[in-house]
Amino acid sequence: MNIAVPTREQREAKLEGMGCKRKRVEDIRFTQGKGNYVDDVKLPGMLFGDFVRSQYAHARIKKIDASAALKVPGVLAVLTAEELKGVNLAWMPTLAGDVQMVLADGKVLFQSQEIAFVVAEDRYAAADGVEAVEVEYEDLPVLVDAFKALAPDAPLLREDIKDKMIGAHGPRKHHNHIFEWSMGDKDLTDAAFATAEVTTKDVISYHRTHPSPLETCQCVASFDKIKGELTVWGTFQAPHVIRTVASLLSKIPEHKIHIIAPDIGGGFGNKVGAYPGYICAIVASIVTGKPVKWVEDRIENLTATSFARDYHMTTEIAATKDGKVTALRVHVLADHGAFDACADPSKWPAGFFNICTGSYDFPVAHLVVDGIYTNKAPGGVAYRCSFRVTEAAYCIERAMDIMAQKLGMDAAEFRLKNFVRREQFPYHSALGWEYDSGDYHTAMNKAMEAIGYQQLRAEQAAKRAAFQRGETRDLRGIGISFFTEIVGAGPSRNCDILGVAMFDSCEIRVHPTGAAIARMGTKSQGQGHETTYAQIIATEIGIPADDIMVEEGNTDTAPYGLGTYGSRSTPVAGAAIAMASRKIKAKAQMIAAYMLEVHEDDLEWDIDGFRVKGLPEKYKGMKEIAWAAYNSPPPGLEPGLEAVSYYDPPNMTYPFGAYFCVMDIDVDTGVYKIRRFYALDDCGTRINPMIIEGQVHGGLTEAFAIAMGQEIRYDEIGNVVGGSFMDFFIPTAVETPKWETDYTVTPSPHHPIGAKGVGESPNVGGVPCFSNAVNDAFSFLGSRHIQMPHDHWRIWEVAKGLGLHG
């Protein structure tokens, strides 16, 4: 019988390794309704908890009367701050070094703040109980305007720290001040501005919004009184951090806490932090001895469980008349809400906002961030971006457009003139980063050619002329953004969360038959880790991706890791996968050498096994090697084929991209049409092009939402307006434009496989691109900076303000 020997291409294809458009393996269960989410966890005797929330943005609590609630059939307990004080949990530490009320202690500081936790036999009884709790308030003056927070007569919000004028990040200069954080060289920057030929200065605000994942935050806490063990199923982007924090807070030893993050329906940063719901469910389970489930509803999620952005960025650029930037100066007023619960690495109170020099070679720059308290929900999560990177990209990309406008230069030409050049990498930015690699000119030129940039500008000029002749009521806007991200937090020398260094991890076990399981410190919320991680292993050690199971989310089995956010999974855990794989490969090489009776230096790797150099027929595949590793290892070598790697990255990675948006705006209705949106991303080595494309589509859709209307707005007495899907803009297929995607590949030099991360790039680059398109449409009529979000009504207002309505 003639057995066809598979070709190299066939062997390679069988692996479905890096570069393969492998279909997402997790979708087999998701598309058949077989996912297992927190709300699918149903335990015998399980109780339900629900919150009484504040109707006021700022009020003293005079009385909480739970007596009527306790008479509601099925209601078992009502927890308030008084009860939590008994276990020292009325307040909890935040990731940012502040403290936060778990349940309102004496006063409430934002609308929808948690006041009491009603525990009942079912959800209905819990909801009835919530309605029956009577809270007596005495209202206090409300502070919602960030620009008024530091006024001498601004209301005092945080009575608990009114005398503590040194915060977690240094001195506080006002009772509503949290920190001042500065970077760069002030004197050199001021000097550059003093002698600058052209300067711009604008307040560029990035409004408050919310990640709003499809699945809200939720958990099931189950305390076993006999064993003294706590198990929590929850929507956790970082399960191990939750375990450590839970242990520190509850004093339950860490080995007796089991954190399980099952399938998660989207996180986008919303599921990084620890919320009062988790604490209350745990305490309620300890008190009642029964499992307690807490599931927040949409309004609770939008109004109380974190927020994103809310940065007011006064941005100044200095440049020469011929268009060379000479300095950047930024002051940020950062509205953190009632408690500083921002989810940033602990030493970075404004995240990595100092990436705000962007893709441009600023010789000097200076940045000051003032964090402040207001009567708004706490949180400050990185909504589909690395820490404060989307704010930074918005600030610099808007400011570059404004400067180009002032100089009378084309916005693309102005960028090309100021890019960091390829030969400057690794590039040290004026605000302290070392950009690992980049080729901005190549990417920009490719993008401009693909979109037909010059042609677009010619069309725009014709359209503007027609508008001014009164032949059309449409304006054409061309939006450009060229962003540089900073992701993959991060090196332990400067990145930690409450002292836990931000490494990540991977453990791989190759089974005797050559199949394998990989366990990870990260946690997918839809990113497709089960698919892409297996592809890295497939390429590294020659086991088909289909034979590799990727497991995440159970702290008992997964190696300790810091979780998934800030596009860190591939840059950090992806590197750990490669390193663990290489340990396995090294042992496999020793075994193969023994099997082939040669020295291991005589072997070379060949797709899925080892071959003796010069003797191609002498070959051992990974399958055979795996069997031998367990059953006939070389003498002196211990059996088994597994490895674990904890990867501490030497640097962040710096993905970048060039985005273009073509938009038409009807000045009479404020309705816009996105004609084209082109996104070129460079995320280094591409592991699965199909997943990258999906990530880009999703990120652009969220960027579109944020730029064009998605907002958590507060009225003057602190009511959240826009806290439900009646108002909060979630684009559907109807509104979402068609996306054109493209790429260049500039691998990261320090990453084992050269990958940089991509999940958040489109949000970071997309928001300024849409906003620049709206601004560009009106710029020839004399507008300078139009604040986001650009919903139809606000665009109509702009047109009206410019006198376009006759």
Added chain:
Amino acid sequence: MDMSGERRIAANCKTVWAALNDPEILKQCIPGCESLEMQSPTDMTARVKLQIGPVKATFNGKVKLTELDPPNGYRITGEGSGGVAGFAKGSASVHLTENGRDTLMRYEVKADVGGKLAQLGGRLIDSTAKKLADEFFEKFTALVGPVTAPSAAPATTTKKVGWFKRWFGKNEPVAASR
């Protein structure tokens, strides 16, 4: 929200004034009013059942009359809590002037609505308030005297409007806002 308006009532000033101070008449006029009790000549407690959009609640509130100037007017101030549905507080100054055999009633309202009512019902509050005020005046004029057309177009500048109008009930509304 701020709202103001004027209403002509076919009764003399004294009659209208008396009715404005009569909890029985007010109770009948205020839509959804379950109870309205005089605690003192200037203090009342009220219980009103109300629905704005998706939010349905029973409000318990206190009402206080100040700046009494019989029979020319007063200021009526109130605040009420609807539990998880939210809260409202505000005041209205009411002025009566005799105009032939009729009385012109002028009112200026200032109010804040907060909590779930404002979160969810924000866009419905204005229209609901108008409807409730209409209902109030229909009843009030029917009880006090036959109604005639409003003497002047009422004006509003409204951000948010409270339910409380229905138990303060001094108003003839009201042009749509914004």
